[in-house]
């Protein structure tokens with residue numbers, strides 16, 4: 001069935017539902033399996049509007065590849081999976097492994113979204129977390145386009161190396177290292193940058209981002225940018241993440 005016809009039929013159904021059924025004989029023509037089928041189709045703009053194993057095709061969620069899901073699977077809205085409430089954003093609870101609204105006062109939270117990690121809010125260098133000498137584990141990209149800033153200090157002339165590793169759920173990053181004037185919170189020159197993983201094999205030793213730069217004693221600012229090209233605020237999939245170390 002083409003989309004234009006689907007929309008037209010859905011609109012007709014809506015009008016019928018809001019009007020006087022006795023005066024709209026067309027309703028007879030839309031009862032039965034056809035009406036059920038049309039009613040169930042799920043409109044979409046991108047595949048993030050659809051469950052996994054479904055794609056947004058001609059504005060409707062449809063099975064994307066075999067093995068095809070059961071009939072009707074793609075007509076149900078996607079949900080955010082969870083194990084505990086910590087997997088859900090504020091205003092949502094984990095119920096039967098799905099993030100759902102907690103029933104609190106409006107506006108209702110978007111339970112498709114991931115909660116922020118413990119380093120947030122670190123979207124600017126003036127709100128950056130501090131690197132305390134041991135790996136920062138559990139960074140997440142809780143929103144598409146997330147930016148994380150970390151400040152590190154060295155007392156040495158050294159080759160400073162920064163690694164974003166343990167990449168999870170298709171994290172795609174950009175790493176930058178900047179000079180930093182800590183007393184005035186002023187960003188200095190960008191000293192190094194990369195958008196490439198160490199190597200291309202799909203192994204932990206390759207799938208990491210690494211930068212090295214010669215530095216003098218002082219404070220340095222590291223910027224980690226999410227490069228995934230997905231609409232912000234609609235990502236129900238497992239949250240992309242990484243761990244960070246500096247040495």
Ligand SMILES: [Ca+2]
Pocket residue numbers: 120121122123146147148149
């Ligand atoms: Ca951030």
